[in-house]
Amino acid sequence: MRAAVFRSPALIDIFRGVKRALGVLGAGVLAVALIVVPQPAFAADASYRTLSAARNPDWMGGLASGASLAALSIPGTHETLAIHGGDYVQAQENFGDSAATLTAQLNAGIRMIDIRARVNEGNTFTIHHGATYQVANFDDVLDKLAAFLAAHPGETVIMRLKQECTGETGSCVDASGQNSFPDIFDAYVAARPGLFWAPSVTRASAAAVPTLGAVRGKVVLAVLNGPRGGRFSNYGLAQFSGWNDGSSTYVQDEYNVPSVFSIPAKREAVSDFLATTNAGDPTKLYVNFASGAGAGAPPYWVAGGALWEQGVDPYVLDYLNDNTLSRTGVLMLDFPGGGLINKIISIN
Template sequence: MKRAAAASGACVLALLLLLSPGRALAADASYRSLGTANNPDWMRRLPDATSLAALSLPGTHESMSVHGGSLTQTQEDFGDSGGTLTAQLRAGIRMVDIRLRVNAGNTLTVHHGATYQNANFDDVLTALGDFLHAHSGETVLMRLKQECTGELGSCTDATGQQSFPDIVDAYVTRRPGLFWGPSVHRAAAAATPTLGAVRGTAVLAVLHGTHGGPIEHYGLAQFADWHDGSSAYVQDEYTVPNVGAIATKRDQVRRFLDATSAGDRTRMYVNFGSGSSLFAQPQQVAGGAYGVQGVDPFLLTYLNEGPEVHTPVVRTGMLMLDFPGGGLIDKIISYN
């Protein structure tokens, strides 16, 4: 009887933790203040010969996910369609993570699991095209993923449609010049380009299937082994089982950040600061909760620390974040 009561109490406590994210989630320079950053042309001053691999890029995980509640939302809401993406690009975000569902009429809509994010792939491409036309010295890297697995909690693609890569090809064809050509050919992956080669265009880094495996040879050759989760140049330990485990996630991000800083500057590193589970919401992992420091404030502190504390970071690679603050975005850009 006592064991049953204790178990019941634990379930109630877990439910309360899930429903009340805690006061630690206030916005600051590291978290939920993207609108305070204004970096629409920060790449323009960099030499054309700079390899994309040498850059420190602020990025967003599930870049368009602003609907569905605390278990689904990963970014501040700056409007449906392309509004949220446009705000991120103006702030200085230069790698985005777009998840798509196949719909009737061979169209693609933006989803996070089962939740439609009130945006279509055309909205994404329009926002990108408008931004890059106005800021032609910039480039934006993109991870595209077929979101729907048909499993519980996910979405299901419409039946009777073309294959996902065929539909992506059709969108690319309708937007000539938007993408850097070598990155959107399925037959041969592209070498990592210089900034000068891709200014004014979007670069497809990888095209992922429903469970994370790369589709054919789209994107950059370096990411041929980027499957679901982590790989040689990707840290994406996305399961954070509870609030206490945020400390483990912080350490995974830190270790990979140190490896990036000391690593081969001809290689691109992608470091996901995001994570979640039923008992650790994306906002809690990013911003912290119940006395546990979140990934975003930890990163801003770590990047600001001098050599008397640890070996200074000299390159961040691509940091893929939930709810990044303006100060954190500015700090990542400063490494360039």
């Protein structure tokens, strides 16, 4: 286990203030606080917060066109554009607004994205994580996808699109008087003919999992989710009819990680689903969320580790190095490192 430790500057300032206020006693309080308060345990490394160390803009181009997407090992990002809002909201490294962060991820090799949208005035989508606007709009997302796929036509990008706003505390509220979420989405699709793989964006019928050759240069919609889960029929892939808020047959999304002490359970959920994927139906696409958070565990603790607990990202890299898998399915990651992205791609 690595010994590198980094401390939150904000927390250190707090502890210094306590020390000044309490004098000699404060030194003891400070020492206890540094032991008791969970701190990020691991600095940036091959598994965590080093996305730019990977560069794989054309990795799908070398794969057989007849391969099903279900057969592939695919790195993805959870809350792909969650780069603002502080420790409990940010889930990805910040490479710029207006979806510039998406371009950085695509160039690194990310091929499944998780986009969360608020219904805004003018029947438009803005990108949110909860109440926090992520300084990007859905047009920015589609612009970046179109530009990337035009430059790298051998690739495909799988998208999960979710209506973000529930109206509850901590969430956002959709603008009133607008069209329905599916109607607005349809208008975006119609304005960009050829960008999406057509069978995945029709209300008439959901699609079977395609071959890579059928979707090169296209965006594949995996699922169109409502604000509390559930799929807007019949968008996306038919196998995800049961994709709700959390886990389902082909999705592991045990996102509730209440505290640092719950990180081992999240690691186990990810490794168990990797085993399920490896032994599962070869015609189905499995999506495994390595992300999680809770009141006592912000996303970066779960991803990178805290106190004595190994984070999910380094755990997954160790697991993949120690086990021989035929496929990983899609791994949806927070703050992925370049080495982890490279490892997932290498399994292909």
